[in-house]
Amino acid sequence: MEKAPKRFLVVLVAALSVFFLFVNAYAKEPYRIGALFAVTGPASFLGEPEKNTAVMLKDQINKAGGINGHPLEIIIEDTKSDETQAVLSAKKLLENDKVLAIVGPSTTGESMALVPIMNTAATPLLSCAAGAPITQPVKDRTWIFKTPQYDISAVEAIYGYMKKQGISKIGIITISTGFGDAGKKALLEIAPKYGITIVAEEKYGPKDSDMTTQLTKIKAAGAQAVINWSVGPGQVVVTKNWQALKMGIPLYQSHGWGSKKNIELAGKAAEGVIAPLGRLVVWDKLPDKHPQKALLKKYTQDYEALYKSEPGTFGGHAYDAIMMIVEALKKVGPDKKKIRDYIETNIQKWPGTGGIFNMSKDDHCGLDKTAFEMVVVKNGDWEILK
């Protein structure tokens, strides 16, 4: 038994020398960034494609030689769709992993909980959640950016289209979570600007199984159209109820509708549903010279080949955030302050999956309503409305 320590020592030395050889082969130290996604929990429909995207991009970038020769390392933590977990995960990334920037989290609440932490740590955060308060007021959100479009922009796209259709009285139905609430606020806020009156305002829970009551009320209030603002199974149930009730007025969905899965689940009921969608889901219907087309095509096809499912709008938010950081790292190197400044000033006319970004000192999102196309479901596929 006395020999054991000696043998151990030999193995250790051998292992260490192999390790150092390996390190020397990889001449440059890796750039390490963190990612916080709601991989499990109620918001996992967001976190899942985001995480997949991050894993895929990391492999692609490293296979292509990394960033200026530095391998990219993305440390992904699951926030479980929970604010407390988001705070803990962020602390871990900042303290233990010493990341240069963080992508995510997936929901507005989680992002809001991180604002003070990121400002104290002076580390850029590129949120994948839509809520406007994440980046506003910008003066208190120095280190915070976000890649999803504003809810207001999606509402503007819908209202603009409705105006053309001569619709002026609408009923809205929203899910009782942060997503639906943000949508509701945006819908109420700018309705007067477009001469639209909201005659009924209804809600439902994320796991509710029947919304005919709410839809009946909207119909009885004399609405000319109904807007549903939600994500998850609720939007399919609303669509099915809308069809079963034969409401006779058009159904609009939010940008959360942007997944073929929803058309599959709702089946025939989905025909005629209109929604403002980012160009990611309709890339094959864009003209070839559109600045977003090439990257949308590559991203979608790579993702589908790897995961046998479509990335959807939400995976795209992570794509944009990671690519912005990667570009900044390529240009300015591993310096948190410089990365932040680069994103704020140099992300101009920058085509991403969510639209064409124009970041500035007053806008840490950089997208407006032109990021959306109005899309209708026709014969089980999307069709862009003019």
Next chain:
Amino acid sequence: MLTVFLQFLFSGLTVGAVYALVGIGFNITYNATSIINLAQGEFVVIGGLMMWFFAESLKLPFLVSVAFTIISAGIVGLLMERLTIKPLKNPDLLLMIMITIAVSIVLRGILMFAFGKDPYVYPSFTEGEPLSIYGAIIQQQTLWVIGITGFCIILLFFFFKKTMVGKAMLACAVNPTAAKLVGINVSRMVMLSFVLSAVVGAIGGMAITPISLMEYDKGPMLAVKGFCAAIMGGLGTNRGAVIGGFIIGILESMTAGYIHSGLKDAVALIILLLILFFKPAGIFVSKAMHQLRKF
């Protein structure tokens, strides 16, 4: 006006039938063991997802899929009881309930890995237009759910009141020691109750999926609503669970219709609390009956 009222009522019936079926599942385990099995919601999810797996993914015939789904749910119930409940000798009731919560977390984890996080759906049992009554519509699948609920209650009534096994099962919960003395195999009865409740839960899941869709994490919400339904009616009485389920469903729908949809769950809960404060053992359980049971 009538049309609108009827539509609210039908919506309430649809939702209420779902709660009622979950509530019945709670009663079966409660009647045999006094345990509230908080993994009951997961049994419902297993029903919906396994049915999708057999009918849509493997494309087996309808009745074969139903049979396989029931068998697989039964096996899950059996495993759950044998692996986690049986090894405890003289367990504390609270501990057993906590274990059912822990098991529900495990089951949810397994379902997440097996089926992913997306919702699933399959066509209604019968194709066709929804029925229209005075202009209000009721979906065919809703009638199926209500019919299946009724069928389950009748079967369970005969089982508990008319068969030896059923009576023996009831005896186990009221007084396990006495049951043992008269020669009842208590352990086997407990096992049977878990299998039976899993099967009833799965039947519910199969029936409601075409209406409400099904995903891996729907269980807790279903469990909470079903639990409330069972308590409102009085634990242990299936009649109570069904009436409780429909009362909650209709209250939610009427609140959404005539007050505001944001408050529908709150109003139903306030009514539940009020009922409990005046009838501490639920609508259908008398005080004397309640005192017989420790829980």
Next chain:
Amino acid sequence: MKKGDLLSFLIFILLIILLPVISGSTYTITVGIFSGINALVAIGLCILMGYAGQVSLGQAGFYGIGAYISSILSVHAGLPIVISVICAMIVAAVAAMILAVPALRLKGHYLAVATLGFGEIIYIILNEWGPGGPSGFGDIPHFGLLGYTIGSTTGYFYLIWGLVAVVMLFSINLINSGTGRALRAIHDSDMACNAMGLNVTALKIKVFILSAVYASLAGSLYAHYVTFISPSSFSLFYSILVLMMVIVGGITNLWGAVIGAVVITVLPELLRRFEELDVLVYGLILTLSLMFFRKGIVPILIEKIKKLREFAVAKH
């Protein structure tokens, strides 16, 4: 205070003082902060369940009241934070009393559902009428005392665990007093107590209010630490989590609540390496620990220590 209690309390204080010094990483200290917040809620529930024999699935409601009331008062009414926190505790106490008077007549599963219903109603109220609705609201001030703001993680750690120590001290004394003995008697038999002339209902209500006040304090501390709150942190899942802490730690011992809170808070952090599998591993660990450490961690530890001591004495 008994000798054993005094000793464990001293060890406890020593650990609190040393932990931030040893760990060095604010990540570990942050985990400690959340453990402490959870411990406050768990101690209250432990007295309620282990000593008064009443179950509650509504602690998240009081936790939410604490977080929201003190945030609203400090942000919108501009009250000093300490005053806001105390006001929140008073509101929680009143809410607990209103609920307790009718609810504590219920028993077992019925009481569980009544408290669950209360918690859900609070959640819905926060969701509908809380500032910011389901989106929550942020920019809540950090905790401050007499003009001095506690911004650092270590400072907050000492604040929270200092309060846990105070609450423990108070609770241990309560349990060892006449009230505590009366409580234990309730746990064993309501009827016997009534016959002895103890006012069972009044005692139960008092303990229920106490547990609500602890939860409210914890909620306020959470809000002023994270500086952002939304209703989702105060749902039924939190009530169940706290219940799990108390059961895992050991319902018959107050230290069990503290240990349980730490274990349940730290466990998901340790399971991070399992990535998505963590949900499964977490569930399995819970199931197995409930099955094999049935009395809870702390009571089992105490038994082991006693046996060891007996063994040592016998050997002597």
